[in-house]
C-alpha cells in the first residue's frame with residue numbers, strides 16, 4: 001500500500017497544533033525513508049499484527065501501514081496525536097486502529113491477535129518499565145523492534161565483564177536474543193533529544209532455561225545492588241549467601257558483573273530451592289511472575 005496522497009508530516013504537525021511535549025517524551029521521526037528502514041528491519045510478515053506505542057504524528061505508523069502487516073494497533077496517550085492521525089486511519093482502509101490509552105496500563109496480548117510484534121520509537125521516560133513488562137511474557141511476541149536512548153540499548157546488549165552489564169542485561173538476555181539494528185543521531189528527530197538513540201530487535205530465546213522470574217529478578221537486584229562488592233557480601237540480603245554460592249558452584253569472591261546468564265540462573269535455582277519454591281521453575285517455563 002502506498003500513502004502518496006497524505007500531507008507531509010510537518011504539515012500534519014502544524015495543522016494539529018502538535019507542539020512536542022517533554023512530558024510525553026515526544027521526539028518525532030519525520031523522515032519517511034528512515035521510518036521505512038526501521039520497519040524493513042523489523043521483519044514483519046504477512047498475516048502478522050503489529051502494536052505501536054506512541055504513534056505521534058504517524059511517521060513510523062505510515063511505514064507500518066505500508067508493510068505487509070495484516071493489522072496495526074497504535075496506542076497513544078496524547079489526544080492531540082489521535083486527531084492528527086485521522087487521515088492516515090482513513091487511508092489505511094481498516095488495517096489501522098488508534099487507541100487512546102496509557103501503554104503502561106495496556107495488555108498488548110489481549111489487545112492484538114497473534115502472531116504479533118511490537119514496533120515503536122518509545123517514549124524514553126517509560127521505555128524500561130514497558131520492556132520489562134513485555135519480557136515477562138516474551139513468548140507471546142514474535143519480535144520487539146524498539147528505539148531506546150543509546151545508553152539503555154547498551155545495557156540491553158552488554159556482555160558480562162563490561163561496565164554496562166547489569167540487572168537489565170541479565171533479565172533481557174535470559175529472555176531474548178538482542179540485536180543492534182540501527183544508531184540514530186539526535187538530529188534525526190524533531191525536536192532533537194539530548195542523547196543518541198539505538199534501535200534494537202529482540203526475539204524470544206528458544207533455548208532459554210526455565211526459571212522462576214521473580215527469583216531471578218531478586219538475585220540480580222541483590223548482586224548488582226552492590227556491584228563493587230564480592231558476591232558473598234552482596235548476596236547477604238538474600239540470606240545464606242555462602243550456601244547459595246556453593247549450590248550454584250560460584251566462587252564467593254567473584255563480583256556480579258563477572259557472572260554470565262547461566263550463572264545467574266543457577267543462583268536463582270539455588271534460591272528457589274532454599275526458599276522451597278523450587279517447583280515453580282519446572283512448572284513455569286514461561287517467565288510470567
Ligand code: SAM
Nearest residue numbers: 024027028029054055056077078102103121123
Ligand atoms: N512514533 C512517533 C515517531 O516516531 O515520530 C512518536 C515517538 S515519540 C518518541 C513517543 C510517543 O509516545 C509520543 O507520541 C507520545 O505522545 C507517546 N507516549 C508517551 N507516553 C505514552 C504512554 N504512557 N502511552 C502511550 N503513548 C505514550
